[in-house]
Amino acid sequence: MANLKITLVKSTNKAKKNQLATVEALGLKKIGSEVIKKDNPQMRGMIKVVSHLIKVEEV
Helix, strand or coil: CCEEEEEECCCCCCCCHHHHHHHHHHCCCCCCCEEEEECCHHHHHHHHHCCCCEEEEEC
16 A cells, blocks of 8 residues: 655635544644655545645655
8 A cells, every 4th residue: 555645735724623623633733744644545535625725645
């Protein structure tokens, strides 16, 4: 399985509660913070919820 590098690129100030919770669950805190996660259906679902706030790259 591949890994995904997820970067927060937009602010969560005006985001809905479920989107903010998803960003926190991904482990992202500030704009520009990055995490590397395994590529699986659960991660893809979380990414879909906040796709407008993050940038995703395959590693």
